[in-house]
Amino acid sequence: LRPEQQSKARSFFKGASQLIGGSSQRAQIAQALNEKVASARTFLHQSAMTGGRFDTLERGESSSATTAIKPTANQAAQSTFNSFHEWAKQAEAMQNPSRMDIYKIYKQDAPHSHPMSDEQQEEFL
Structure with missing residues (x-):
């Protein structure tokens, strides 16, 4: 799986195991909030990496989000x-x-x- 798909798969299987295991609604809400915080940190970390989309734009190259003017x-x-x-x-x-x-x-x-x-x-x- 790609990195962006791994977090979705992980949250899906955690949610499914909680439903099967019968955890409380309070535990499910806490788990969902913790996953959202973790995914936000992951996104910020990925965009700050060298070679990421924003680094490509800073060098004046094209990315999937923009079109270079030729x-x-x-x-x-x-x-x-x-x-x-x-x-x-x-x-x-x-x-x-x-x-x-x-x-x-x-x-x-x-x-x-x-x-x-x-x-x-x-x-x-």
């Missing part, structure tokens, strides 16, 4: 910004562009797209 993400964001900027320049060059005129500018870069109704746009967002 250089390719910055390139994709810059490419998207450049596309928006280019479309905005084309729209500004038009005299009073309508929504359909602006859509046609976008359609040049994405020929397989179809316009959405206002309801579809709201649902999508």
Whole structure:
């Protein structure tokens, strides 16, 4: 069993043996409280260990709880910004562009797209 599963298994079997053994309700409550305190100490100790999740984050690496920002993400964001900027320049060059005129500018870069109704746009967002 993994370490986090061991404490669960231990508490399960202790609880089962108490039920079978017929210990008092007071003893069961005391046992449950002692196990909670012990598990809290174990969690604090594990997170303070070198090589734990927080140590990994401090070194700037990715962990299961976070996603590292990769250089390719910055390139994709810059490419998207450049596309928006280019479309905005084309729209500004038009005299009073309508929504359909602006859509046609976008359609040049994405020929397989179809316009959405206002309801579809709201649902999508």
